[in-house]
Amino acid sequence: MLPENTETKGTNNLITRRSEIGPLEALWVFFSSMKTAIVLLLILAAASIAGTIIQQNQPDDFYIRTYGQSLYSILKTLGLTDVYHSIWFMLLMGLVGVNLAVCSINRFGIAWRRTFKPEVAAEPDRIMRMARSEKIACKDESGLAASKIEAALRSRSYCVVKENVGEKIALYAAKGRLSIWGPYLTHLIILVIFAGAAVDDLMGFGVYVIIPEGERVSAYYPNNSEKPKDLGFSVALVKFKITHDQHRNPTGYKSDLIVYDNGKQVARKVIDVNRPLSYKGISFYQSGYGLSHLVLRITAPSGKFERLSFALGSRETEHGTIYGIIDDQAWKLVRFGDKKLAVFVHDIVPDYVSDDRLSASMLPLNPAARVYVNDRFPEYKGLDAWKPLGWLAESQSAKHNNYEVTVEKFVRYTGLQVAANPALPIVYAGFGLMLVGVFVSFYINHRIIRVIVEPADEGSVATVGAQSRAESDIFGGDFEKIRQALA
C-alpha cells in the first residue's frame, strides 16, 4: 500500500521543521501524522467498547439499580449512558474525519505524481538499492539495448517511459498503478460515508408507529418531540397476519398496507420483515405487532345488537408476551331499552386450542377471551352473579338467558419502523467503492522497474531495479525476460 519508504521522506521533513512553522501549519502537520491516525483509531475503538459494556439509553432506575446513584451521576455526566450520541464521541468522529481529510489532501500530490509524472531518471546507485536489482552487460550499443529492454517490458504489459540523460538512457516501467489509488479511494470513501451518516442523522428520522387494522396514520411524532409531523400522505393497515410452520414457529409477520395520497390509493403492498414499503422517500419496516382491541357483539333477546370494544395491552415476561384488558375496568354495560347486560372479559390467551391446554403458543394466532356476563348488574355484584361463558375465539359465541355474546374480532395492530434516510444512495455507493478500494489496495500490486543503460567498453551495461509493495519477490519473470532480450 501507499506510500513506500522513499515517498514518506516529504512528511518526515515537515515534521522536523515543526519548530519553524506557525500554529495552523503545526495543526496541519499534527493531523497528517500517521501516529495521530493510529491513536485516534484506538481511542475510537476504546470508546466504542465502553458503549457496549454499559447498556445504552436505559431508564434512570435501571442504572441506579445496576451502578448506584453516585456512579450513575458520573456515568451520565460523562455521557457514558449514551456514548454514541455524546458530544465527545461526535468530536472524536470529527477528529477522525479531519485526520482522513488532511491525509487525503496531503497525499493527493504524491499519488498524482507517482501515477502520471514519475521521475524517470535515476542514478544507478539508487536503482541498486531497490528491492531487487541487477547489472546486466550487453553487446549492443546502449540505444539498441534500451529499445530491447523497452520491448521486453512492454511484452510483460508494463507502461514504459524512456528518457535520455546525456549518454545514458533511463527507463521507467510501471504496472498496477491503480493500486496507488486504492488506499486513497478507501480513505476518501470513509469520509463520504461519514458525511452520508451525518446527513441521515440531521435530515432523516426513524420512529416507531403503531397502526391498528382498519386505521390509517398520516403523521408521526419525531423523537423527543410532542408535536406531530405530517407525512404528506397516509398509510392504512388492511390486515396483519403471522405465518408459521407446523410447530408454530413464526415464518413471517405480514402487514397489508395501502398508501393514500390526496385521498387516492397510490400503492398497496404486503410488507414483511426485510421487505419494507417505500413511498416518497419514506420507508415502512415491519418491526412489531400485537392485539389492539377486542370487539364483542351482544345480541339481545329482541334481536337488537350492540358492539363493545375492549382495549388490549401486552406485557413482556420471560415466557413471552402476555395480553390483557387495559381499560379502566374490565367490565362494560350494554343497555337495550330497560334491559341491560354487564360483560366482563376475565382474561385473554393468544393461541387458544382447548379448555385444558389453553394456548398452543405465545403468538397471537388464535386469540380467545374468557367472558362472564351478569344480567342483574349493578344490583347483584357478587361473584356468583357472573355467569361464565367459557373461552371464545374469533366468531365464536355463547348464550346466557337469551343474550348472545359473540367475539366479533380481535383487532391486530402492526408496529412499523418509519424511517427516512435521504443519504442512503450515497452511503450504498460508498459501500461499493469502499470494497473496490480495499480490494485494489491489497490485491493489485504497483510494480515499478527502473533501468539505466550506460555505454560500456563492449556494448553497454543495464542497471535494472524493481520495487513493489508486495512483501515477496514477484519480479523473477520480468528479470528473466530482460536477460533474454539482452542476450
Add this chain to the structure above:
Amino acid sequence: MTEHWGIILFKTAFWLYVASAVCYIAHVIRTRSAAGKLATSFLLVGIALHTASLVWITIAIGRLPYLNLHEYLLMFSWGAAVLYAATELMTRDRSFGTFAMPVVTLLALVAYREPEVIQRSVMPALQSPWRVPHIISAVLAYSSFTIAYVAAAMYLVRERAEAKSESFWASRLPALKVLDRVVYRAIAFGFLMQTILLITGAIWAQYAWGRYWGWDPKETWALITWLIYAAYLHTRITMGWRGRKSAILATIGFVAVMFTFFGVSKLLSGLHSYA
C-alpha cells in the same frame, strides 16, 4: 434427505483433523517428513469430507448452518482448515500445522460436541438474500484472523526461543520473516472479508430495521475488530512496524474477534442474539 449423513461426514472429518494434528506434532518433534506428508493427507481428506458434509447439511436443511454457535462452528472450523491448507500450500512449510491444526481441531470439537442442527423455520428477521454473503464473509474473515493469530503466536514463540537460544522451537518453526508475512497476508485477506461482513450487515440491517448502523453490540464489536486490524495495517505499511510489535497487535485483534464471536452473544444483550 436428512442431515444425518452430513453429520456423520463431519464427524469423520473431525477425527481426520485429530489424526492430522497428531501427525503435524509428530512431524515437528521428530522432524521427519513421513509424518508431515501423512498429516497433510489426513488434512486434505478431512477438508474434502467436511466440504461434502456442509453441502449435504445445507441441502438437507435448506439453509447454511448458522442459527447458533454450534452450527456456525461447522463452517468456522471448515474455513480455518481450508485457510490453513492454503497457507501450507503457499509457504511449503508444514511446521505451521503444529500450531494451526490443534486450533482447527478445537474449533471443530465445539461443533462436534453438539452436532445436531436446529430443526425449525428461520425467523423472519433472518430471511434475507444478504445473509449468504454476510455469513460466508464472516466465516472467511474469522478463519483468516485465526490463521493470522496462530502465525503471530508462532512468531512470538520462535522469537523468544531465539532470544534464549533454545534450539528446539528456533530450529523447528518457520523463519520469523515467513511467519511475519503470513500474519500480514492473512490479516489483509481477513480485513477485506471483515469489510464485506460489515457492509452486508449494514445493508441487511437497513432492510430489516430501517437503519444501516445502530451501534448494536455485535455490529459495534465487528467495527472494533475492524479498527484494530486497520491499526495493524497502518502501522505496518506506513510506519514500517514488523515482527514482534506487529505480532502483538495481531494478537489483540484476535482477542477482539473472539469477543465479537463468543463474548457478545454470551455476555452482552442486543439484536444480533442468534449467533
